[in-house]
Amino acid sequence: MEAEPAPAAAARSGLPAAYERARETGDAELMAAAALDLPSGQRFGVHPGRVPALIHEAYAAAVTPVSRCRLASALARAWVYGGDARRATAFAEEAVALADGLDDPEVLTEALDAALVAHWGPDDFAERLALAARLADTTAHLTDPEARLTGHLWQLTTAWECLDLVAVQRQLRALDALAEESGRPRHAFFAASRRAALALVQGDTELADRLLARTRDLGALAAEPDLEAVVHDLSAARARRAGDTGALRREAAAFEEFGAAEGVPSVSAEASVLWLAAGAEGRARQVLDRLAGSDFGTVTRDVDFLLTVACLTEVAAALRREDLAADGARLLSPFAGRAVLNGGAVTFHGVVDDYLHLAGAALARPDAADSRRAAAAAYRRIGAGWWLDRLAVPAAAPAARARTVRLHPADESGWLVGDEGSAFPLPHLRGLDHLRALLGRPGIEVSALELSAAAPGRAGAVGLGAGTVVDSETAEIADRRALAAYRARLRDIDAELDDAASRADRGRADRLRPEREALLHELRAATGLGGRPRRFSSTEERARVAVRKAVVSALDRIAARDSSLAGLLRDTVRTGASCRYDPDPARPVIWLLDPPDTAGGDAPPPIV
Template sequence: MATAMGSDSSGGAGSSGPSAEDLLRRADAARRSKSPDADELYLAACRAASQSGQTGVLVSAALALVGHHRFGTPAGTLPALLHQAYSAAGPPERGRLAVALARLWVYAGEAARAAPFAAEALDTARASGDPDDVAAALEAGLLTHWGPDDFGARTPLCAELEELTAHTADVDLRLRALCWALTSALERLDGLALQRRLRDLELLARQSGAERALFYSQCRRAMAALLAGRTGEAEQLAAAAAASGARAGEADAYAVEHALGGEIARQLGHAPALLRAEAARYEDYATTEGVPSILAQAAILWLDAGEPGHASVLARRIMGDGFAGIPRDVDWLLTATQVAEVATRTGDRAAAALMAGVLEPYAGRGVVNAAAVSFHGVVDHYLAGAYALLGDGGRAEKHRAAAENAYAALGADWWAARLAAGAGDGTGDRGPAAGGRAGHRGAGSRPGPSGHPAGALPAELLFAPGTPGIWQIGRKGAAQAFPARVGFSYLRLLLRNPGKDIASVDLVSGFDRALRADQDTGGPVLDPRALAAYRRRLAELDEEIGEAEDWNDPDRAAAARSERQEFIHQLAAARGLLGRPRALGPASERARTSVRKAVAAALEGIAAAEPDVARLLRDGISTGRMCRYEPDPSRPVRWLTDPAPRE
C-alpha cells in the first residue's frame, strides 16, 4: 500500500512526497474513521517531521501512536522516534513524551527501562501544575510500579490519581484512573469499592457517550459477572464489549475479548474440543510473542480440556530453574498462581512445594489480569490447594478459611463454589477449578449466599488506647502494642459508629482545635440529615449513660460520656457564630486530605504486625469528604474500643 510507505514516508526537504503536516492530518482522519492505515500514516508523519525538523508534528504523531499501542507487544522503532522528539522538546511537551516513553516500555515488558521516564514526567508535571499532566504522569508511575512487590507504592499513587481525575474533562484520563481504582479494589479484596467503581464506569460511559468508555464499562462488568458466576450475563456483556471496542478502534479489544472468552469457556464447561481450540490459540500466541502469563493460562485451559500431561509440560517450561526467570511485573502473580494450580491438580508435589514458597508472601491478595480485565481468585486459594497436596492440613485450612472470607467480601460466588468443591479429603483435583462446574447461570440469575453461616459468633478485636502514647490493636488477649497515631483516633471513632457517615472535617476537628479557627466559605459541613443523625446518637448516648449508672457500671458510663463529648466537640466545630452551620471550604478540603493520609498511614502500620486486622479495616473503611465504617456481615466482629480497666 503506497498511502503511508515508500515515497510518501520521506516528507523531508527536497522530497516530492506529502509534508509532515499533511501526513499527520491524514493519519488523524484515518484514526477517526477506524482505518487500519492510521498507524502507518502516523509513522510516516514521524519520519517526515524528523527529517524536516518539525518538532511539534513529531510530538503529536508520536503521542498518537503510543496512545493506540497494544499491551504486550514489542516496542519496535517507536522508542527511537519518541526519544528523538523527547530530546528536542521543552516543557511541557518533554514531560508528556516521557509519559509516552514510560507507557511504551511497560507495554513492551520493560518496566525498569520505563521507570526513569515516569519519574521525570511526574517531576515536570508537578512543576508545571497542570492537573491533567500530573494525572498522566501519576498513571505512568503506576505502570512502572505494577509488580507484585510494589503494592505499597501503588496504593497512594492510585488514590492521588483518583482525586486528581475526579474533576477532569478528559474522559480517557478518567477511564484509566477508574480502571486503576478497580484493579486496586480487586487486589485488596474490597468488594464495596469494586461495586462503586463499576457504577462509576457505567455512569461515565452513559454521560460521556464515548464508545471507548462504553467498552471499558462493558468488559469490566463482564469481569464482575464472571466473578459472581453470572455467566450468561458475562457472555452478553463480552459480546457487547467486542462490538463497542471495534467501533472505538480500541487497541486491546482483541486481547480483552479472548481473556473474557477463556474464562467464560471454563465456567460453561465447554466440550473438550472447544477448550482445546482455545488453549491452542493461547499457546500459539504466547509462544510467538514470548508471554509467560498467557502460556500459563493456556496450561489451565489444556488442563480443563482433559490434557494434564501437556498442561504439566507447559507449567514446567514456565518454572524453569525455580521460577526465578519470570519478570516481576504486572503478570508475575497471575503466572505464579496458574502454574501453582497446574502443579496441584496434576499432583506434582515438587512443583507445588516450590510454588507455595513463591506465593506465601502474597497471601491476602487478589489475582488480577492486567487492569481488571479478568479476576483469577485469591492467592490463599492456590496456597490451600498446594498445602493440601503436600499434606500440611493446618496451613491448608488456614488459607482455605482466608480465601472463603475473601470471596464472601467480594461476592465471588463462582470462586467460593470452586473452593468448597476442592475442600474435601485432599484427593483428586485440589486447585481453584476443582470439582463440578457451576453451570450456566442466566443473565438475571443470582447465586446463593456464601461466607460464614448465619449466627456465627463475632470475633472480638481490641482497638483502643492503652498506656500513654500506646494503642492496643488485635485479637482480644493477644493484641499488639502500636505507637499512637492520629489515624488510630479517626479509625476508632468510625468503628464506634458503624454504618454512619461522618464528615472528615468533623473527624479532624475532634482532634485538631486549630481547624475551628479557619474561616470557610461554601456549603454547610453538616446537612440537616447529618445534624439529625448526630442528635439521635447523642440522645442514645444519654440513655446509655443513664442505664449504665442505674446498673452501677462505671466503665460503660465513662465510655459513653467520652463518646458523647467527642460528638459535642464535632457539632460545635460544625457550627459557626449564632449556631449557624459552618461552611465547607479550604479547611474541609484539608481535612479530607488529612484524614485520608492519616488513615492510610495507620492501616499501613497495622498491616506490618496485624495484616488480618488491617485487611478487615480496609474492607470496611471508606474516606473522603464523608467517612464511614461499613461492617461486613460475613465477617462479624465486635470491636472493643474502650481502654481496658487498669488494675
C-alpha cells in the same frame, strides 16, 4: 454514539510514517505531537518494535518542560506495554517530577498514569494505592473524558486488588456514566468489558454473555488494540465456569500459540491452566515444563507476576510437581489476601490464598487448611460462587488421575512416545526397547544380559559395538570409577537430605530417597568384601555398560521433547547389572506399550 476521535486501526498503522514526516521538518513540537500518538496502537504484552526508540528520539529533542514530561510518560507506558517494565521506572519518575512543577492537571494525570504502570509489580502495592489515590484527586475536577477514564480504571484495578467490592461497583458505575456522557465507543468498551468480568465472578452468565457480545462490538467500533486479548480472557473465564471442554481446548490452543509467538509468559501460563481444565494434562505439563523447568526463578516480578506464578502453581499442584508447587507457595506467600488479576482488572483469577491452599494440599502441609479458610472467606465476601464451589473439591483430587503415556513402535520409521493426545515421534533407539521391556514388568529384576540379548537386531549377542573388547583390567578401572561416582553422589544426597530435614521439606526428601536406595543397591551389587569391586565376566560388563548407555541416550532424546516424562523415567527406572522399573504411587501412569492396531482381543492390557 458519536465517532471516536482516537485513530482507527487503519490510521494507527500509519503512525510511524507520520512521525517520520514530522522528523523531516525538524520541528521538535511537531515531532512530540506525532510521537505521543505512537503508543495508541500498542497491544499489551506484545513487543513494541521501534515505538520506544521513536518516542525517545522526540523526548531527547523536546524543548519545553510540558513536551518532555508528556514524552517521558509515553515512553514509560510504551516500555511497560511492551513487556519491559524495568526500563520504564526512570522515565515515569522524571515525568512526575516535571509535572509537579507545572500547573497542568492533565499533564500530571499522564505522569501519574505512567508512574502507576511502572509500579505495577507485586511488591509496589502500597505505592500503587497512594498513586491511584493521588490520580483520583487530580482527575476529580477534570472534564477531559480520557483523563477521567484513566482515573476510574486505576481505582477499579486497585479496588479489585484489595477485594473491596463496594469500591469495584462504584467505579463500574463511574465507567457507565462516563460512557453515557461522552458517547464514545472506547469508553463504553471499557465499561462493558469490566462489567462482564464482575458478572463472571458472581455467576451471572447470561449477563456476562450479553456484555461479552457488547464488548466485541464496541471494541471493533473503537479499533481497540487490546480487543482480541480482552475477548479471549473473558471467553476463557466463561468456558471454565461452564465446564465447556470444547471451548476450553480452543482457548487453550489460542493462548498457547500467542504466548509462544509473542514470548508472553502470563499468557502461556494461562494456557496451561486451560489445558488442565480441559482434561489435557499432557499439554498442561508440556507448557509448565517449558515455562518453569525446575523452579519459577525466571518469572519477572512485573504486572503479571502473580497471575503467572498462580497459574503455574495450580498446574504443578494438580500434576504432583511438588518442587514447583513448593516454589510457587514460597513466592506467593507474601501476597496472601490479595486478588490475582489479568492486567487492568480484565479478568479475576481468584485470590492468592486459593493457590496457597492448592500447593499446600499437594505438599500435605498443615497450613493448607488455613489458606483454604481465608480463600473461602474472601469468595463469600465478593459473591464469587464458582470459586467458592471449587474449594469444596479436595485439592489433591486431580493427582489421583493416572497419566496415560505411549511408548511403543509406531511404524518402520520409528516410535511414538509421550502423553496420549500429545505424543511425539522418535527414531528407533535401543534404549527405548529396554525401557519398554522394563515398563512391561514393573517391580521385577531383569538382568542387563537379558535386556541386551532381547533388543531387536542383537541376535543374542552382547557387546559395545562391532570389534569392541573389554578386558578385565579396563572393566575393573571402569568399575572403580563408577563406584567412586556412586559414593560421591551418596554423600551429596545425604547432605541434601539433612538440609531438607532442617527445612521440613518433605517433598524434596521423598524425591531424594529413591535415588539413594538405588545407589545403595548398585553398590551392594557391585562390591564384595571390604567394598572392593566384584569381578564380572566381560560379557556381563559389556551388557551393563551397553544397556546403561542406551537408556541414558533414549532418556536424553525424550527430555528434549518432554522433560517431565524423562524425569519420571529417571526416577523410576534403575539400570546396572540388573535393571528394574518401580512405579511411583504418587505419579500413576498408564503405559501404552503396544501400537493401537496391534492391541487386539488377546493383547495385554495397558500397564499401570
